[in-house]
Amino acid sequence: MISITHFLVVSAIIFCIGLYAVLAKRNAIMILVGIELMINAAILNFVAFSRYDKINYGGQVFALFAIVLAAAAVAVGLAIILNVYKYYKTIDPSNINELRD
Amino acid sequence: MGALSILIFLPLFAALLILALPSSLKGSYRYIALVFTLAQLALSLYMYQQFDPTLGGINSISGYQFVEQIPWIRLDLGQLGKLEIDYFVGIDGVSLPLIVLSSFVMLMSIGASWHVEKSVKGYFALLMVLNMAVMGIFAALDFFLFYVFYEVMLLPLYFLIGIWGGARREYAAMKFFIYTLLGSVLMLLVIVGLYFSVVNPASGAHTFNILLMMNPSNYVDGSFFGFLGNYHEVFGVPARLVGFIVLFFAFAIKVPIVPLHTWLPDAHVEAPTPVSIILAGILLKIGGYGIIRVCYSIFPDIAADTNWWLALIGVLSIVYGALNALAQKDLKRMIAYSSVSHMGFVLLGIASLTAEGLSGAMFQMVSHGFLSAALFFLVGVLYDRVHDRYIYNFRGLANIMPTYTAYVAIAFFASLGLPGFSAFIGEAFVIIGAFNAEAMLTGVPRWMAVGGSVGILLSAAYFLWTLQRMFFGQTRLQGGEKWRLALTDLDTREKIVLLPALALALVLGIVPSLIFDNLNASVIQLLDTIKPYL
């Protein structure tokens, strides 16, 4: 049996890589990719913990929900990106600062 | 305000006066400086005359004279105890000759800066501040006060070299500054350590009082620099030894010893003549004075242990400095290296831990003060005229500048230890003391004394060689006829500056008791403090 700490460490690393991508990337697509990585890390955690929950299968169920939500988020996100691109001709988020009042 | 305080702060007053006067009166600055320095000299001579030579000083407050002790800073630091800093000054046999020497050399330096053109106001003001700091160092008996003066001394010197100096003045000034600062920073560490180790028995507070630091019973048991039951170590070295070495290092830079001497040739060569005079005449003495007043008095136990090494460094400095002087082609640099050699005698004498050696070292300091000041002034005379100091560019100067040659010859012979001049007494007694050390069981072997005496031979070699190369023979000058016209003989001002210095060297050589009488009690006292640890 692989101990739970192994999964946690791997998921932490993947999460932080995703975090880095989110914070540092100049490309909205890559930011989305980063978000996906983070979600995947979270799913890994769910799955890892679900081993000890044979009665409810809560972890795995929520992992499935998360995958679906992620897919929806990507779909919406990409739609927004494409619109933004059409509008600004760029997908660098640092150039999109009109949210500022 | 006692005489000693007046002596210290008189130049400060002069500096303020100079700063206050408008620049339109800039012709008067030098007169102000002159008058105040003269007053200072008169005061120091008065103190010399009033001095009671029977009192020892060193570690007993009753042995000090002209003592002034005023509470300066009193702070309650809660857990850390009470901060106790005094304005505490006084002189004993060790500081008296140096104070008189300083006021005299200052006067010479004013005489040498008579024709300064560049920002006269700042120049004289800085000179006066320097004067104050130097006096303060020699008189301070509170370590904090000592340190304050020590730092105050640095700054004017840095500017004096850095602004009024020669071609590479910034480099030299920086080098000087960094070396000295390194020393003083190290010193500060030990000062703080000592402060926390020593308690004033009267008030129960920690104290910076140097005299209290000399008494083993004032140390807190088990404190960092404590005398008894002290097992503190720094990298495996006992704490007191570390303290001694660090303090010694700080003062050794000033002396300077080999290999911490490299600032000296550069600083001397680049400094303007008056500052060279002060550097050689006074500044180097602070090192020797510090070793006696601080290192040896506060750490007598370590002093007794380490004197073999100190003597070795002294011998090394003597021989190394002399050989380097022999290799020089720049007159000023040669004299700078000769200073290294001559100051090595001071260290050897101090390390010999004999009455003869210590007295000889003190005498050598005073003698070197006069003579090196005169030598640098003489170099300045030549440099003023043709702006060249390269030895091989001159030949047969005796034909065109007979008086100058006579003065140079006298100064050279006095410096190389011709009997009748003061350097002889100093060097001879350092050597005698070093030989005597073995009989006194102080641990300095006799071969070191022999090594030191080789320095006397070498000093004769480089001085005579220079005399032969520059002054004798047929006149040949690098600058040709132009130089021949520029090289006029000494004028009256220069003679007035030089004559007293050389005369004093002669007088001290013939009547050494002028210094020894005031010194003896202190030297014996110091040796008595160290003797139990031998």
Next chain:
Amino acid sequence: MTIDVLLFYAFATMAIGSALLLVSIRNTARALFLLFIVLFAMAGLYLFALADFIAITQILVYVGGVLILLIFAFMLSNKELLHDLQRVSHRFIMIPRWQALLLSAAFLSIMLYSFLSWSKSMPEWIETAQMNGTVISPADNNIQALGFRFMTQYVLPFEIISIFLMMALIGAAHISRKEQNA
């Protein structure tokens, strides 16, 4: 060390390595293909956590859906991408890369610290589960159990998420449609 541990390490290394390469590579297209590898490796890791159905879903949804979408979007917005990448912004608020790195590293170290200090004592529910023997074993039929629970215990969330998914897809389609009056 058994073969499954080795395999676990292999998958973990693949996932982490590819992810690192992913964020450090310049070319977005390649980055997206690296994401493919990462996702596969992650699916493999799920297997080791005894979640075979999740792993399959991961491959189906992510690799089959999300990734295709991403590549699609990338190809649509590729025109000035390089130009944008090369522009260095000196905006006051902008977080430079190394600061992001620093933040991530800080976050990682915090997490690792907490995991490692935590792993000595497992949460209570895990310990009770281990005691009661209610731990998923490789022999269990996960798909059946999951399906059973979706239809009974989690039927409401299941329905809500279905509606949500539909809304999202319709919304996405609406947003990305061509503006007639723009």
Next chain:
Amino acid sequence: MNISPIVASLLVVVLPFSAFVIQAILGRRSVSGNVALMAISLSSILSAGCVFFVVWTGEATLERITWFTIGTKSFSVGILLNKLTVFMQLLVCIIALPVHLYSRAYMKGDDGLHRYWMYLSLFCFAMLGLTISINLLQLYIFWELVGFASYLLIGFWFTRDAAVQANKKAFLINRIGDLGFLIGIALLYAQVGTLDLVELFGKSGFFSTETAVHDSLQLLDKNSAWITCAGLAFLLGAMAKSAQFPLHVWLPDAMEGPTSVSSLIHAATMVAAGIFLLCTVFPLFNETVLLVITGIGTITAFSAAIFALGQYDIKKILAFSTISQLGFMMVGVGIGAWDTAMLHLATHAFFKCLLFLCAGAVIHEMSHVKAHTNLTFDPQDLRNMGGLRHYMPKTFLCMLIGALALSGFPLTAGYLSKDSIVVTAFEWAASHGGSYFIIPAALILVSVLTAFYIGRLVFKTFFGSFSFREHIAAGKPSLHEPPSMMLWPMLFLAACSLFPLFGVQPLAYQQTWIIRGFHVEVDYPAQHAAHLFIPLGLTIGAIVAWTVGWQWYVKQKYPLRVDNSWVQWANRQGYLNELNDTLFVKGTLKLSDLLYAFDRYVVDGLTKLVTWVTQRIAVFAYWVDKHIVDGLVNLSANTTYYIGHLARHVQNGQLQGYMGFALTAVILGILYLIIK
């Protein structure tokens, strides 16, 4: 006159000093030398009348005052008058007086004459002070002052390169000796605790016929290693001053000074100071040191005699002869019979001074010839002379007396003193036996060589025919006797070089008043046969040597070629100067250059390295500061900025900035939780 000897002897010293001061103040206004002459005359009278005769026949006296105190030890200065010191003082006065007179004529018209008289007075002061010092430190002071005066006088013509080189060399080599002396003093002080001669050796110094030598010496183990070292150190001092091998090299070069100076300083008085010092500290020496002294003396006597054979410069021959004779005196001290050394010192002072003055007269006239005939030749070179006895017969007579005295012919003073040393050395060797006989044998050989080279000098100068005869015959005779101002001192010294001054018996040295006055006991038996045979042998040897010289130089039967390598070797002084030059001078200079390079590149280089490293560290620190610390600072500044302007800037439109900020807040929060 009723002056006490102490006051009188003080006056003897002070008079030349005041002359020096007066002349120093007057400068160019005093060129006649009257002041110096007056001072030395008065000194001579006082020294003879009020000091010498009183003390020699009476009691030793002393007077001292505390000079200064170091620690608990007092150092005194004062005057010690015993037989040795008053004898030496009188001798210096008696020699100095004729030299002063001679100088008036000899130096006339020189450009720096005022300096000459000044220096000469300074020398007299120092030398006279040296003789009567009570304290070794005081003695040392005068010792070095004498060297200083000698330095000034050798370099009197400072525009001549050779003179300046020579005076530097003289001073430096004397410095080596001074160091020896100083080390000796220091060792003695460390072992005994006093430098006072009276405290050390008793009131009458080494003349002590008193049985009790002072306590402090009895406490000392004379054979201890340190006392041996001290003895050798004193010997080193004496070797340099008295020009003993191998430290003799300065003396031939010192002949660059005026001849009158050579006669006074470098023949009669100063160089004898070394012998005087050894006599003063004689009780200190143990067997080892004495043997070394004897050995050095013999080597010196021999080598200098050899070198003298090869010289052409008239003054250099005399210089080597001086060295050789000083070697004799050294042997006298070394064999314990320092009375013979003092006797030889006295007689040598007279006849060598005489020889120099005669040589000076010859050179003086030769220079005149050179000036008149506009020829270029070296007026000191023997090869340019010859036949001068026709032109200057009185000078010839004086020179002859001097030469005979130097050769040790009977009826001269030299006979007495030289025989005394050789005979005593023989007795000493006889008591020791074996290889010790080398010493007297060598001395006898040297005596013969001495007779030969001085004979050569006389023959080549005064016999034969003058090289430039046709030149002087053409004009008015410019070659003649020197002026009477020069002649009288020579005649006076010539008279003093004969036996009557020293004793009524011309052949028995034991009967001279000096030997009797000093009254030294030696611990070996007298060999009566030696007293007969050795003087006889020496005289015969001298006669043979002169005969050979006559044959070679007057009869022109010279058997050797000019470029004979042995002659060359002797002429170049055994290449000792070259050896010294390469070995010590060049070596020291090389070493100093090396050390300076070391200082520049290693010591200073280390400093520079430290500086460089510090600079690099500073640059790195600056980089760190700019990019990391400042980045963090910026980050925190930005955070602060955010927080500070939250109301306005919470929405700045930067997506990732928001995230970074939020994350930072989260991290800080978690950190707080962890730390808490």
